[in-house]
Amino acid sequence: MTMRVNTQPVINFLEAIRTLDRSIKFYHASSSEMYGRVSTCPIDDRTLFNPVSPYAVSKVAAHHTVRVYRDSYSLFAVSGVLFNHESVLRKQGFFIRKLMDAALDVKRGKADRLSFGNIDVRRDIGYAPDYVRAMWLMLQQPTADDFIICTGRSVALRELVEHVLRRAGLTTEVIQIDPALYRPNEILDIYGDATTATRRLGWTSKYDAFETMDLIFDEAMALQAGKRTPSL
Numbered sequence: 001m002t003m004r005v006n007t008q009p010v011i012n013f014l015e016a017i018r019t020l021d022r023s024i025k026f027y028h029a030s031s032s033e034m035y036g037r038v039s040t041c042p043i044d045d046r047t048l049f050n051p052v053s054p055y056a057v058s059k060v061a062a063h064h065t066v067r068v069y070r071d072s073y074s075l076f077a078v079s080g081v082l083f084n085h086e087s088v089l090r091k092q093g094f095f096i097r098k099l100m101d102a103a104l105d106v107k108r109g110k111a112d113r114l115s116f117g118n119i120d121v122r123r124d125i126g127y128a129p130d131y132v133r134a135m136w137l138m139l140q141q142p143t144a145d146d147f148i149i150c151t152g153r154s155v156a157l158r159e160l161v162e163h164v165l166r167r168a169g170l171t172t173e174v175i176q177i178d179p180a181l182y183r184p185n186e187i188l189d190i191y192g193d194a195t196t197a198t199r200r201l202g203w204t205s206k207y208d209a210f211e212t213m214d215l216i217f218d219e220a221m222a223l224q225a226g227k228r229t230p231s232l
Helices: 002-020 054-073 095-107 128-138 157-167 195-201 209-224
Strands: 025-031 076-082 114-116 147-149 175-177
Touching: 002 025, 002 054, 025 054, 025 128, 054 076, 076 128, 095 114, 095 157, 095 209, 114 157, 128 147, 128 195, 147 195, 157 209
Parallel strands: 025 076, 076 147, 114 175
Antiparallel strands: none
């Protein structure tokens, strides 16, 4: 299912562009998960893919498919290799959304614990609207190419949890670690190098992981209070 969902639509779009209108520009969202466990960080344009999950394998397949269509049929098809990027629009079940919802539930007395898996892993996390700007810039270039988009620094998920708890006026005593929530083949630390994006696109990340948490927390508070609707 994962392979089909992440690859077949990409092939469908590229085939449609190839047969109907090759002037159409195509953007594909690749993922830092494609690199899996690497021996050294930061990850840059020379780092080889080493996927360790079915999702990552499917994203590698889609990424190479975009490259092949670009090279074979002269399509303007690009892949943004995006590291973790978050906003208030993140769907339920994802870590940052779960963190925000749970912290606010505890703050309002609707729950008494935040339950997580391994929060000692480290990730390179930025603000999604900032990354959308990078996507747009990729599509404005004279020639199509792939770019790594990231903040260039990893932080422990535990640090982010503690940061959000402080914002919510809570202590770390509400954290509950559940081994059942640990991911198989977990990537312990990963962060990237966006030098090429800075040099060629003029893009740099405006927000680090903690500033991103602050932006999302403020929006989540406003949403729960009914003061606004989510938007980018």
